[in-house]
Amino acid sequence: MDRFVILLELFSIMPALAANSNKPNFVIFLADDMGFSDPAVYGNPLADTPNINKLAKNGLKFTQFYSASSVGSPSRAAILTGRYPVRSGVWGKDTAVFNQELTGGLPHEEITIAEMLAEQDYKSAYIGKWHLGVGYDREFLPLQHGFDKYFGVPHTHSDCPCEICFYPDEPCDYDECIVKHAPCQLMYGNSILEQPVDLTTLSERYARAATSWIQEYSCSSTPFLLFYAFQHTQVPQFAGQRFANKNVGGHYIDSLAELDWQVGQVIDELMKHDLLENTLVIFTSDNGPDLEQMENGGFSGQMRCGKESTFEGGHRVPTILSWPGHIKSGISLELLSHLDIWPTLRRLSGSLEDDFNVVLDGIDFSNVIFSHTKSRRRTILYYPTRPDPEIGAIGIRNNQYKIQNISCEEVCPNSNGGWRCDTQPYILYDLLLDPEERHALSNDTDHYWSTLQLMTEQLFNVSSQIEFGESVLTDFDVTAQMCCDPECKPFPHCCKCKSQYSADLFPLDQSCHGSMEKDQKHGNRHRI
The missing domain is CATH 3.40.720.10 (Alkaline Phosphatase, subunit A)
Incomplete structure (x- = not known):
């Protein structure tokens, strides 16, 4: 332009x-x-x-x-x-x-x-x-x-x-x-x-x-x-x-x-x-x-x-x-x-x-x-804390709805302190009516299935466009830690110097x- x-x-x-x-x-x-x-x-x-x-x-x-x-x-x-x-x-x-x-x-x-x-x-x-x-x-x-x-x-x-x-x-x-x-x-x-x-x-x-x-x-x-x-x-x-x-x-x-x-x-x-x-x-x-x-x-x-x-x-x-x-x-x-x-x-x-x-x-x-x-x-994509390149994003929201694919053990406590296991492959929420995500939409309506299909297609289409770069969170070395006195011992606990x-x-x-x-x-x- x-x-x-x-x-x-x-x-x-x-x-x-x-x-x-x-x-x-x-x-x-x-x-x-x-x-x-x-x-x-x-x-x-x-x-x-x-x-x-x-x-x-x-x-x-x-x-x-x-x-x-x-x-x-x-x-x-x-x-x-x-x-x-x-x-x-x-x-x-x-x-x-x-x-x-x-x-x-x-x-x-x-x-x-x-x-x-x-x-x-x-x-x-x-x-x-x-x-x-x-x-x-x-x-x-x-x-x-x-x-x-x-x-x-x-x-x-x-x-x-x-x-x-x-x-x-x-x-x-x-x-x-x-x-x-x-x-x-x-x-x-x-x-x-x-x-x-x-x-x-x-x-x-x-x-x-x-x-x-x-x-x-x-x-x-x-x-x-x-x-x-x-x-x-x-x-x-x-x-x-x-x-x-x-x-x-x-x-x-x-x-x-x-x-x-x-x-x-x-x-x-x-x-x-x-x-x-x-x-x-x-x-x-x-x-x-x-x-x-x-x-x-x-x-x-x-x-x-x-x-x-x-x-x-x-x-x-x-x-x-x-x-x-x-x-x-x-x-x-x-x-x-x-x-x-x-x-x-x-x-x-x-x-x-x-x-x-x-x-x-x-x-x-x-x-x-x-x-x-x-x-x-x-849209907004949701990635888990440890993403898998073979899977990509596990959730997506648009202006109204949100789906995410999570397993039972990953569901955090509800506001009442209890735990819930969601059995359907995707949990679907209407975030405009339920921003607290207290009530997943019921899967016994035609509206649920049509919305779920739309959202899963959207998740696949958007997530597939995001290419994973090579992870930079892989290589560890204890000697890489910064030290004000690199020659001190025992390293790294000795790394203490006057301000x-x-x-x-x-x-x-x-x-x-x-x-x-x-x-x-x-x-x-x-x-x-």
Whole structure:
């Protein structure tokens, strides 16, 4: 399509942007294992989430927004690439997510959001949990996937020994941390700043990095992407001095409150530099809550099941988009996916579809967010946590119906606590009438069989178009774990060094001249 025609269409749905020559900035907040009903604005009566609530009040709250996987690594790959994670090879038969001993990572052939935006002269920063592999030589970390800055923990913080989680010295209330692995690393670029990471001060430092980098980007008038991936609310829960043991809902609510505070810090900094009206803010979660952890694992509300499940609680996630002056506040019932973020940001940044040689599974949904019109997404595929290339997706939904093919032992508990064994080969639900998936449609009507035939054909047709890439979750090597002192013994338990973190890495209230000098002085791609 002609570029001029594309621009005319874009301006037709974004009249305010037509008068603004600046490219929009993008901030993506990604919560970890946050349930559909965890934020107060989605129904949690105990949640202390005023900043998320304010985003929803001033923005567009989605009720049918989906992750591409019910576990973290595949879900994150889908957000960054706009492709079902099985295409990228982020799937495995023996393990569903990356850990410290895996040697693979998100393939470099994939075009991440950061790499796509770089074609339009954007700068990109990644803060927080990566969970897409490290490699032997740190070749899969964010800087090697198009991001210009990185500050965070590359793995899940339960993938290492966990000791102190709540200020000042309260132990973690979780007994499944991987004690045989190296202590968690805090990274700055490709360098280890701290090992083990101090969880009680981590959120404060993440927020400081975000604040500093926003100031820096504001000084240079550079369009930017800030991808802020929280460690919260993955177990073990943790919180610093501001929030530890401060909420009536216990440790999970403390953790949730600390997450919300970080959202507020970023939004306040955008406002301080008059950037908010030129910044699209996206808040979402990678997948559903870890219900096995009971009160420490989140809240899926009316949605059935949670993390690791193909029921709605595993895939349907709280999602809010906010852009003052551009997005009208409201609630959207449109069917959308994490897969749709990549093509939408491509459009908003000024690129064309054929600027990139990539097969996407997402759609541009700018018409939904700016005009509140119908989504062009027709289906959502559901893959199990350990997909089989011979089978492909095991479920699909369209605007109304959903089928999935699951065996009796895989059905999670009903809301009444009992277990149910479904005998038909496919379970069929009407998600518009029964989003809780409490009642599978009866198979004694003609309507059931005609709908089932339509859905099974749709599942086969859509799933067969998704080609599995070679799995990158196959090769393990205990020596691949990152260590601040690689020669120490006994490895990897000895990997403990004095923290090299300094607040000077992230200066605040900096002058624009000082910011540019700092950027030249501190190379972000060095390694220790």
